[in-house]
Amino acid sequence: MNELTFCAPCLFGLEGLVGDELRRLGLENVRVEDRRVFFTGGFAEMARANLSARMAERVMIHLAGFEARSFEELFQGVRAIALEDFIPKDGAFPVKGYSLSSQLHSVPDCQAIVKKAACERLGSKYGLSWLPETGEQYQLRFSIMKDHVDVFLDTSGVSLHKRGYRREANLAPLHETMAAAMVNLARYRGREFFWDPFCGSGTICIEAALIALNRAPGLNRSFAAERWSCVDRSVWQTARTEALDREFHGEYRILGTDIDPAALEIARQNARKAGVGDRIEFRAADAVRERFPAESGLIVCNPPYGERMLEQQSARQLIARFGAHMRGADGWKTYIISSEPEFEHDFGRPAAKKRKLYNGRLQCNVYMYF
């Protein structure tokens, strides 16, 4: 297989962090765009990125890029892609996509055209008038932006933020990719005391432990391309062995506290499932009364936010009390993600630095206090 171009989409605001991470993983020609990062390589690099990228949402092969203002141009552009290099006779190839600021704006119509062109291409290559699609899944994705079409083949399957450790609970948990991004922004590498005083289901502490251990976040899950006939199974085995060889084993001090015992039970279960149950202490505490667990360290957290008026008021009061409690804790660097526009006013101090991020559709800032 010749060199491929890959695309790793990510949450808005994380592009630079994802680009740096992919470079650290030894991936080449890393190029950052809005909400996605490109790199080049072969299947070995594809497997490494899937297993080890902490902040990207998926890894996709970039199959083609072309201009299209009509369905005919879209059809011909897709028809020209050598899909048979990847998709076998019985492969299933559903199509998903989106369109922004383009003449081809009807996504269902574009989806149908891409599907039709892919059927024609594969049908003519395999000499079949009807493709059974009974085999493994090869998810095709397209994006159309300002009349430019990109076509991708998704190698990840389930989104990479799903590491396989989290029991879904109704706790407003932070995406694992976003939690990893916050730990990265705080430059935590396992040295300082690490504390999340609003830990909920434990996502930030678990991502911090995985980072401290340099453990690949995807070791406990599978990926769509593991089941593809065009990718040798040894590629995945090698990537897993390499990832295990890169792990560190040290002593880490990671603490998660929360006022809700039920959330803490879920956090403990999640941490055990992630293989870091013995690396994190979880205990009940009120964040605005708890004594600081050390002279200095890092606090990384996402305190409650309110969607309804009353909840919003009590969330803001809690931030004010937390801000007052934090005064005098000079040895602690604090990183707080919040969607509250008046956060700095409520916390009682302007942040030393801010970073705008999108947690899904919700615009947030990470407020940094050093």
Ligand SMILES: C[S@@+](CC[C@H](N)C(=O)[O-])C[C@H]1O[C@@H](n2cnc3c(N)ncnc32)[C@H](O)[C@@H]1O
């Ligand atoms: C937005 S959630 C945190 C979600 C968490 N990052 C996760 O991934 O699951 C906020 C958490 O703050 C907790 N909380 C609310 N008031 C608290 C207080 N006074 N002290 C400590 N925790 C509190 C809630 O129980 C909830 O789990």
